[in-house]
Amino acid sequence: MEIADVVTGLDIPWDIDASIPGELWFTEQKGLVHRMNLKTGERKVMLALDDVLFRKSYGLLGMAVHPKGNYLFIHYTYQVNDNDLQQVVNSRLVRYDIHNEELTNRKVLLDEIPGNTYHNGSRIIISPDDKIIFSMGDAGRTDQTQRDDFLVGKIMRLNLDGSIPEDNPVSGSPIWSRGHRNPQGLAFGRNNILYSSEHGPNNDDEVNLIRKNANYGWPDVQGFCDQPGEQEYCDEHQIMEPLIAWTPTIAVAGTGFYDSPKIPEWQNSLIVANMKGRALRVLNLTEDGEQVDQEHIFFQKYFGRLREVAVAANGDVFVGTTNTDWHPRFQPWMYDGLPSGPDRILRIRAVNKSEMIDSLPVLKEDDEAMELMSEGWQNPVGEEELAEGQKLYIQNCLACHNPEGTGAPGLYPPLANTNWVTGDKIRLIRTLLLGLSEPIEVNGETYNQEMPSYAHLSDQQIADVLTYIRNSFGNQADGVLEGEVFVERQSLNK
Template structure:
């Protein structure tokens, strides 16, 4: 997308709302583009006036997303449902709140949704992963998958995704206790791996532990490429933000190493010495957009959506897809092979306009 098209796309995104409809099969159908002026069909608004949105996922033709204040929301038949799927009593403090969300690989059959949220117990903050069962856009059942993950106002982690192995991966922050990231007994500062019912997979590095990798400060995004490589975004303390390739039983160094420097720890795939606050990340294999075999990276401080083409697990370049939207919290690839992004301007660190925050779709 050239500069002129990008600017027009952003203007169009703010000026017009184009709804999504679903086919009987549940797949998301592309609406007819608005061709009244050049570039107006590049970025489409799906929903506006969201409160601190954090993560999104797809299932059975619907789009589910979290609002950090404690609401689980849904786009059903192209319309943002006014009533929440569920409301949770969360500790919405800085990095904490209702955070990650993912649907089960067999969602069409079981309607399982997994969420990660922060709660207060006495004077302590904790995180838990909950599996809820959804029916007709409402919660009908809930089960705790994992509890007592250390929580904190900052560095709270929160990303959860299912991998191609149908295991649940959970990125936890160090919860401002940097030494916990190197403590194998602690759940803080780790990538955790669980079965869908919360049990520990027998092929984990330690069959008695959910820990898959350690030495993480504040994981924010997870994505797998077509080769099965797992990529993670991680915020540094003031700089040295990272994109990592996660390998089982490996140590990513925090707090002893940032990005690289020691053979004892894994080096980052990409290191950002000027902080961009990397957030959500997605892998785009092939489809309607010209982003084949690329990572798509959302940034908060950077205020940019990036394309990072990859080859054999290495980033070959970095290109700007979108800017001018303010903070970008999350990105995902929909079943229609278009990009969906959540802005993050109402999180207390941005400059929201009267329609923020938004769920947008990039179609060009």
């Protein structure tokens, strides 16, 4: 096999579609849809969204091109309110006509889907019976994943015009299955079997076989029905267990089905991209497609974080990296030797021996999975960070908020014992980046003094001063990372 770049210089390619022979469609999370001629290499931006809300794990997410080349479907997040300090997030599913090399006739198929700063999904795929299959994460609303009056935590099925198929299990609803945490991949295999890959919490990333009206258990069941309390729930609700699960989690992502004779060892297999696991996993299926027979690991750590997989009809496999996304900035200790530079799309294809180039490195199947470090979401604060933050506090904050962080009654709010400081880090970071010019309420008292923007400070300086105030004046909270500031600044500067 040959592995080569087909697209470089990308910023978080989220979805790839190779369903049109000779073409490659792909997205960037910041709101761009690209179309590429694989023969000539010519590339065109087909769509640049002006209302996408892009930050961390949300933005332009799922995409699918109809196999006949007449429709494009996308799912993306957008901001509902005008308050950049406390954004309200929704998402929508949209269809475009593809006509004369342009996208026309935008039509919103699903709107005002409740969103969040995490777990918005998503993937889109066109089924063999010409329906839209669309996955949506729980959007942090775990109490709604089992309820059929909410769309979060579901895999959905719609007609191409957005109407509800008459044979859907819930009358008048797009819901096809429920009890999902955050599905990240969709693929159809032999016998039109639908598969999904799904993020677990700190355990039990899953690959599931998706059936009509089935329940996959979240949040009451994680992975298999093998924990105290889960078995009774599984029996009562007829929970579908996964085909395979991974603990610790490897961050399963995009999934494709491979059945080409070009790579016979991969026939009748699911190809699953891994972000945290930094590998491509090939899951050989049994003949009936109902079980995983063998698991193979390829390219571990070589290309870094892998987010998406698309399989073309000719047997070529396209894989998108995601090394520039938020995760390595928030948890740098987890990623030794991560490739630098922009993201790219790779093509894996079978070649004859005469086409092989001796000077290229030879990559082989990995014998075992690498050991994953703890995510350690709590960011411990050391003396060095506090010292740097204290200097910045004295220079920039002390005049108004006082040496002890008490502020001034009626003029400047206190920094001690307030949720504004020890609570939502996103709001706190954005307060420094944007400043304040409107009244705010702190500990029951209203303050209406202007605070200037401190966007001139570097990401590290903002992280240091916020870490200091979150751990001074009697406060005790985890620190702020430079990467967290970077993500918020990037979102505001879009």
